[in-house]
Amino acid sequence: MALSITGAGSLLVRIPTALFPIALGLAGLAAVSRAAATHLALPDLGAVGQALLALAGAMLVVDLLLYLVKLLRHREEVAEDLSMATRANLLAPGLMAAMVIGGLSAEAWSGGAMVWLLASIAHLFLLLAFVGRWLTHDYAPEELNPTWFLPAAGIMTSAMTWPGYGPIAFPMMSFGAGLMLWVMLLPLVFRRLVFEPAVAPQLRPTLFIVAAPFGLAAGALLTLFPGLAWQGPFVLLSAGAFFIAALILQWRFVGAAGITLSWWATTFPVAVVATGYLRLADAAGEMAVFLGLGLFALASLATSFALIATVRAAWCTCTKTVSRAEQEIEAMQGQVRGTS
Numbered sequence: 001m002a003l004s005i006t007g008a009g010s011l012l013v014r015i016p017t018a019l020f021p022i023a024l025g026l027a028g029l030a031a032v033s034r035a036a037a038t039h040l041a042l043p044d045l046g047a048v049g050q051a052l053l054a055l056a057g058a059m060l061v062v063d064l065l066l067y068l069v070k071l072l073r074h075r076e077e078v079a080e081d082l083s084m085a086t087r088a089n090l091l092a093p094g095l096m097a098a099m100v101i102g103g104l105s106a107e108a109w110s111g112g113a114m115v116w117l118l119a120s121i122a123h124l125f126l127l128l129a130f131v132g133r134w135l136t137h138d139y140a141p142e143e144l145n146p147t148w149f150l151p152a153a154g155i156m157t158s159a160m161t162w163p164g165y166g167p168i169a170f171p172m173m174s175f176g177a178g179l180m181l182w183v184m185l186l187p188l189v190f191r192r193l194v195f196e197p198a199v200a201p202q203l204r205p206t207l208f209i210v211a212a213p214f215g216l217a218a219g220a221l222l223t224l225f226p227g228l229a230w231q232g233p234f235v236l237l238s239a240g241a242f243f244i245a246a247l248i249l250q251w252r253f254v255g256a257a258g259i260t261l262s263w264w265a266t267t268f269p270v271a272v273v274a275t276g277y278l279r280l281a282d283a284a285g286e287m288a289v290f291l292g293l294g295l296f297a298l299a300s301l302a303t304s305f306a307l308i309a310t311v312r313a314a315w316c317t318c319t320k321t322v323s324r325a326e327q328e329i330e331a332m333q334g335q336v337r338g339t340s
Contacts, residue, residue, distance in 0.1 A: 025267030103161025214240030
């Protein structure tokens with residue numbers, strides 16, 4: 001089989017913003033794996049967390065390079081991505097993944113703090129652009145969905161993963177911005193989910209994103225205010241865990257999605273709540289451990305669904321592209337024979 005230049009180009013055009021949540025999901029699973037390894041004293045699990053973090057970094061680099069090439073060669077398709085709210089929102093997980101990777105690796109890698117800083121600044125500018133669009137464009141009610149939390153509340157990832165680099169005022173500022181937008185968006189999104197038509201089946205795993213800001217806010221408090229009493233972060237985490245449990249009880253509704261790439265939107269929200277519980281394990285006791293490990297298992301299960309969907313999607317896409325390339329080559333050979 002062969003892959004022609006036009007076939008590869010058509011594949012590049014279809015590179016979606018939905019690839020960025022893959023790196024974020026892997027980074028979130030790496031974080032909770034490391035937290036569980038620390039609490040359970042399991043070095044092997046810690047090694048798994050390190051491997052997942054490296055995989056998340058590699059995936060993020062690949063995503064960024066592919067999308068950069070798409071930007072340079074197919075600007076009209078990138079402009080179309082940016083014009084659609086949901087597609088544009090899915091750019092934020094790339095920056096969130098970079099913050100998690102940079103923050104977690106800062107102790108062992110001197111460049112980690114710089115990665116965290118650059119990603120945080122970039123996300124802040126992205127958020128300013130998005131808020132400007134929200135204020136100046138008219139959106140239909142059905143366009144509002146949980147992915148809007150990614151650029152808005154997602155900036156709190158900067159505060160949660162702060163590696164101690166630079167003045168604390170910057171992560172506190174990002175925490176404040178994300179907290180304000182989260183509080184504003186939460187009732188709007190929940191009203192949309194309750195009183196408007198249900199989210200399309202293939203996108204229902206994205207509902208777990210609603211739980212993510214609770215975990216991000218709790219994690220930010222634990223990072224920025226290490227002397228803070230554990231009860232406040234525990235309340236926030238429990239609110240996120242409650243929503244996750246509510247979705248699990250509606251397993252038929254959520255499971256109607258089947259094995260789809262949207263399961264990547266589940267991994268990070270569940271993982272960030274699980275990580276928060278495990279960080280509170282010493283202070284909050286066995287309940288925090290039980291909830292943290294249970295959500296860790298759920299994040300791992302969601303990741304397995306997402307990995308299956310990713311492999312299947314990659315195989316189908318490449319197969320179609322190769323088939324098209326072979327048809328083009330056969331057509332070219334027929335034309336050459338006809339003109340000779």
